[in-house]
Amino acid sequence: MSALALTVVHTKYNLLETARVPIAVIGSLAFPTLAFCLFVLPQRTVVENPEYATAAVASMVVFAFMSASLFSIGLDLSEQRAKPWAPYLRTLPGAAGARIAGLMASTLIVAAVAMVPLLVIGGLFTAAAPEPLDLLAAIGFVIVTAVPSALIGVIIGTTCGPKAAIAVTQVAMFLLAFGGGLFLPPLLFPDWLDLVSKFLPVRQAREIVVGAALGTGAPAWALLGILAWTVVLGVLAVWLYRRDEGRRYR
Amino acid sequence: MNALIRTESLVKRFGDVTALDGVTLEIHPGECVGLLGPNGAGKTTLLTLVEGLRTPTSGTVALFGGDPRDAASRVRLGTTPQTTALPEALKVREVLDLVGAHYPRPADVSRIVDEFGLDELLGKQCGALSGGQQRRVAVALAFVGDPDLVLLDEPTTGLDVDARRRLWDAVRARNAAGCAVVMTSHHLEEIEQLAQRVVVIDEGVVRADDTLAAIVSGVARRRVTLAGLDAAQVESLAPDAAVTIDPDTGTVTAVLADSDAFVRRLVASDLPFSGLAVRGATLEEAFLTLTKGAV
Numbered sequence: 001m002s003a004l005a006l007t008v009v010h011t012k013y014n015l016l017e018t019a020r021v022p023i024a025v026i027g028s029l030a031f032p033t034l035a036f037c038l039f040v041l042p043q044r045t046v047v048e049n050p051e052y053a054t055a056a057v058a059s060m061v062v063f064a065f066m067s068a069s070l071f072s073i074g075l076d077l078s079e080q081r082a083k084p085w086a087p088y089l090r091t092l093p094g095a096a097g098a099r100i101a102g103l104m105a106s107t108l109i110v111a112a113v114a115m116v117p118l119l120v121i122g123g124l125f126t127a128a129a130p131e132p133l134d135l136l137a138a139i140g141f142v143i144v145t146a147v148p149s150a151l152i153g154v155i156i157g158t159t160c161g162p163k164a165a166i167a168v169t170q171v172a173m174f175l176l177a178f179g180g181g182l183f184l185p186p187l188l189f190p191d192w193l194d195l196v197s198k199f200l201p202v203r204q205a206r207e208i209v210v211g212a213a214l215g216t217g218a219p220a221w222a223l224l225g226i227l228a229w230t231v232v233l234g235v236l237a238v239w240l241y242r243r244d245e246g247r248r249y250r
Numbered sequence: 251m252n253a254l255i256r257t258e259s260l261v262k263r264f265g266d267v268t269a270l271d272g273v274t275l276e277i278h279p280g281e282c283v284g285l286l287g288p289n290g291a292g293k294t295t296l297l298t299l300v301e302g303l304r305t306p307t308s309g310t311v312a313l314f315g316g317d318p319r320d321a322a323s324r325v326r327l328g329t330t331p332q333t334t335a336l337p338e339a340l341k342v343r344e345v346l347d348l349v350g351a352h353y354p355r356p357a358d359v360s361r362i363v364d365e366f367g368l369d370e371l372l373g374k375q376c377g378a379l380s381g382g383q384q385r386r387v388a389v390a391l392a393f394v395g396d397p398d399l400v401l402l403d404e405p406t407t408g409l410d411v412d413a414r415r416r417l418w419d420a421v422r423a424r425n426a427a428g429c430a431v432v433m434t435s436h437h438l439e440e441i442e443q444l445a446q447r448v449v450v451i452d453e454g455v456v457r458a459d460d461t462l463a464a465i466v467s468g469v470a471r472r473r474v475t476l477a478g479l480d481a482a483q484v485e486s487l488a489p490d491a492a493v494t495i496d497p498d499t500g501t502v503t504a505v506l507a508d509s510d511a512f513v514r515r516l517v518a519s520d521l522p523f524s525g526l527a528v529r530g531a532t533l534e535e536a537f538l539t540l541t542k543g544a545v
Contacts, residue, residue, distance in 0.1 A: 009351040013340060020339040020375070088331040091301040093324040093395070094352035 010102025077157025284445030338377030
């Protein structure tokens with residue numbers, strides 16, 4: 001069976017497991033929409049300005065994908081590694097990356113579902129009104145640009161035990177979300193923070209998605225940056241996965 | 251030249267603990283080999299190296315002539331999770347399908363279901379199975395890919411007598427159909443039921459590698475306890491025994507091969523013994539005499 005077909009099988013069973021314990025994903029499904037209602041909707045200056053509103057919805061969607069990638073992948077993976085089922089799967093033939101790719105794919109699918117209520121609320125209660133084609137492009141880009149976050153999740157999951165993974169993920173998520181301009185728009189950043197922020201994959205993802213939604217296009221530094229991150233994190237994740245010999249106790 | 255597994259001076263260290271200390275071993279097609287040894291002897295470590303889960307510290311391990319870290323080398327290998335750890339939310343049928351998807355030519359699922367008696371379990375979630383049922387599914391998974399070699403780590407731990415018999419029958423049937431089996435156990439009985447060849451491992455080295463009959467007679471030991479004598483007196487009666495004395499109670503324990511002959515000599519010697527008790531020695535106790543060089 002080809003690596004792609006095996007990835008599809010793993011994606012299918014990941015989604016099936018998730019669907020059978022739905023409470024586990026309610027957090028990732030509801031959290032972005034709740035955060036949007038509580039933090040963005042009360043701000044009339046943002047809600048009534050089509051450009052600001054579109055950027056705010058786009059930022060929140062990027063946040064939804066980032067938190068789902070970090071939490072679902074990082075925590076799931078570290079938990080799986082602590083159990084004997086994961087080492088068993090590693091003894092099977094077939095492409096080694098298929099299981100991880102399946103976990104990434106199923107997580108991104110759940111995040112895509114979580115995006116729907118957010119878009120509906122954004123469309124109904126704010127002035128955001130992107131062109132249909134821009135909206136489609138933005139949705140496509142938000143999935144692709146979530147790959148670096150998913151890879152960070154893989155790296156956390158392969159290097160941390162379950163308890164450490166929770167702590168590391170929370171710190172990473174907060175730093176990336178704030179530094180990436182998802183909580184405060186980068187417009188309000190001091191110059192030095194704006195410069196640092198531009199090197200973060202989440203900031204680059206935000207610029208690409210916001211640019212697509214507004215139809216203004218993305219700056220070259222964001223495209224190059226996120227491509228570089230994807231390659232570097234991808235190589236690091238593969239290397240860590242290969243040298244991983246399961247959870248070790250001292 | 252067609253060994254399924256070949257290891258050469260295999261060493262694995264975890265920090266300053268040496269789990270395997272130079273194991274050279276070959277497993278051939280169709281064999282059923284028991285890896286026997288006390289807990290912590292290095293049996294499971296050996297299997298994880300053969301499965302490609304870990305890399306050796308030094309020495310080599312080849313699986314079907316290739317590197318076990320390479321997925322292509324594992325196409326004809328079947329393994330089983332050590333403890334019952336099936337994904338709780340998935341149904342048995344789905345787990346069989348998920349595992350089968352990894353193999354280019356998986357076995358006919360209905361045959362596996364039949365041989366391992368999984369029929370009434372197929373629609374149940376793994377979390378709903380009893381320990382014995384999970385064990386049966388876990389062992390069946392090793393055969394899903396229609397392998398030429400399976401590694402079974404403590405396959406029947408925690409099963410009752412009936413369930414153990416059924417599992418042995420199923421594994422025996424697969425072995426008769428040509429699949430080589432390597433199983434670890436610290437129960438001599440389990441090894442006796444299935445294996446034709448036995449490899450005894452202790453403290454990371456191969457202590458013995460022989461036919462079942464030879465090993466069984468080699469490690470079958472009796473444990474004799476008595477009071478009223480000192481260790482030297484017991485040793486003079488049983489030169490091949492591993493003798494220990496409890497300093498508090500003065501009870502002497504001797505682990506030896508022929509307890510009948512020992513008791514005859516003891517009675518004939520007219521020494522003032524008391525509290526004589528004889529029982530079968532555990533494998534751990536038998537290994538003490540093995541390490542003493544008695545085999």
